[in-house]
Amino acid sequence: MNLIYRNAEEGDLSKLIEMLADDQLGADREDSSTPVNQAYIDALKVISDDPNNELIVAERSENSETYIIGMLQLTYIPYLTYKGSWRCLIEGVRVHKDHRSKGYGKQLFEWSIKRAKVRGCNIVQLTSNKQRSDAIRFYNDLGFKASHEGFKLMIED
Amino acid sequence: MNLIYRNAEEGDLSKLIEMLADDQLGADREDSSTPVNQAYIDALKVISDDPNNELIVAERSENSETYIIGMLQLTYIPYLTYKGSWRCLIEGVRVHKDHRSKGYGKQLFEWSIKRAKVRGCNIVQLTSNKQRSDAIRFYNDLGFKASHEGFKLMIED
Numbered sequence: 035m036n037l038i039y040r041n042a043e044e045g046d047l048s049k050l051i052e053m054l055a056d057d058q059l060g061a062d063r064e065d066s067s068t069p070v071n072q073a074y075i076d077a078l079k080v081i082s083d084d085p086n087n088e089l090i091v092a093e094r095s096e097n098s099e100t101y102i103i104g105m106l107q108l109t110y111i112p113y114l115t116y117k118g119s120w121r122c123l124i125e126g127v128r129v130h131k132d133h134r135s136k137g138y139g140k141q142l143f144e145w146s147i148k149r150a151k152v153r154g155c156n157i158v159q160l161t162s163n164k165q166r167s168d169a170i171r172f173y174n175d176l177g178f179k180a181s182h183e184g185f186k187l188m189i190e191d
Numbered sequence: 192m193n194l195i196y197r198n199a200e201e202g203d204l205s206k207l208i209e210m211l212a213d214d215q216l217g218a219d220r221e222d223s224s225t226p227v228n229q230a231y232i233d234a235l236k237v238i239s240d241d242p243n244n245e246l247i248v249a250e251r252s253e254n255s256e257t258y259i260i261g262m263l264q265l266t267y268i269p270y271l272t273y274k275g276s277w278r279c280l281i282e283g284v285r286v287h288k289d290h291r292s293k294g295y296g297k298q299l300f301e302w303s304i305k306r307a308k309v310r311g312c313n314i315v316q317l318t319s320n321k322q323r324s325d326a327i328r329f330y331n332d333l334g335f336k337a338s339h340e341g342f343k344l345m346i347e348d
Binding site: 047054076077078087111116123147157159163177179181185189 | 204207208211217220221222228230231233234235237238241243244246264266268269270271272273274275276280282283304307308312313314315316317318319320321327330333334335336337338339340341342343344345346
């Protein structure tokens with residue numbers, strides 16, 4: 035069950051949006067109509083052009099067919115702290131609904147932690163909604179410590 | 192008590208490191224020796240060269256003297272979610288020990304939220320150590336919601 039990891043491309047967008055829209059929260063805020071909303075194409079270009087952001091897709095090949103298993107975004111952030119250091123923020127992790135409960139989530143995170151190390155990071159961080167108790171157990175099992183409160187503020191237009 | 196906000200410069204580093212080292216956690220991990228450790232100079236250059244990171248110092252002028260009140264770092268992160276959106280991460284907020292309990296922290300955050308809006312962000316986020324109950328109350332009062340767990344993983348060398 036080895037996965038292939040690569041940067042997301044425009045041709046992936048409809049599948050990625052499908053994953054982002056695949057829960058109540060996502061369904062309300064995303065636009066999964068076709069053709070793909072230009073706003074997503076523009077956003078992907080901004081992410082791809084930023085050397086400190088990587089929107090990653092994980093694929094699996096089977097019987098000469100390749101399909102997307104999941105996605106996530108890594109952001110590498112330089113700080114003064116720790117005598118100058120890099121930190122990796124993981125966001126937007128999704129495993130496609132057809133491929134859940136097969137251990138892919140764990141593989142995605144293990145790969146991400148290795149990738150953060152290659153990029154010279156000494157901390158990996160993420161936030162997880164407190165209502166998602168399964169996710170919270172999952173991150174604890176991976177060795178993450180819920181040492182912090184994760185605060186969000188929506189900015190009004 | 193109007194503050195002046197600007198990007199940090201190399202000449203600020205000794206003062207900034209002093210602020211970062213000013214608690215038990217910081218004292219253990221920072222190097223406040225003089226001259227300034229080259230690693231901080233290099234890190235500041237990396238941050239300054241990244242258009243999506245701003246290391247901000249807040250100053251006050253009084254009796255023709257200007258002094259640094261506080262610091263913080265803003266990271267602007269592009270995402271696919273919300274039909275393509277920007278989020279602002281706030282980290283490394285410090286108010287100098289000589290200037291605490293005067294409302295400067297609130298001013299720093301109000302400025303940061305405005306700045307995030309100017310940069311087109313629709314969410315501002317931060318994490319705060321659960322042991323810092325004063326800080327947590329402060330963020331709640333500013334309108335932040337502690338909806339998420341903030342997970343950290345230290346990467347071993």
